[in-house]
Amino acid sequence: KNQVEQSPQSLIILEGKNCTLQCNYTVSPFSNLRWYKQDTGRGPVSLTIMTFSENTKSNGRYTATLDADTKQSSLHITASQLSDSASYICVVSAYGYNNDMRFGAGTRLTVKP
């Protein structure tokens, strides 16, 4: 069972609108949570990374939030652009030496003009 669940699976919005993507996880003990953007046919690119003590991290028009108590994260995209069309992947790491990372299946975002 995947320990990282993302919603919605897909989303279509108009250019200029805002949107929020969700990530719920059960990975434990928690180390950090990352959001990646993956354009079609390309490898994922890191947007943000948050550790336990951080509850907000911004990268331009992207703002990620983390609630470690409820094990939820969100990625908010402001004033969407056509180039934001991509898959957004939530990745949660467990604390420890081994590389125990769990990837969500991603949310496919389409921004239309």
Added chain:
Amino acid sequence: DADVTQTPRNRITKTGKRIMLECSQTKGHDRMYWYRQDPGLGLRLIYYSFDVKDINKGEISDGYSVSRQAQAKFSLSLESAIPNQTALYFCATSVGLAGGPVGTQYFGPGTRLLVL
């Protein structure tokens, strides 16, 4: 030039054939990883290496093997390819915990593999 390169970018092979996917990086990172991505599923870790002498199995290592020929090179082999190994394969690198943003990975462009 790309920091993480993968060859080939696309490959079609037949069941039972041995194939190798190669990954090279110029980022100077000590950690390298191989993932596969299937439609509707998250990336899944096949193997990872924290340095040249350190190789570790990931979540789905059966049917795969790897070789870390140098700090900059990490190869993935399918000894006898089968159709359910058809997927998109990604190589990634990262710094160790001692330096840089913790855990940020840099991915290659991917290799699309079709096993007939």
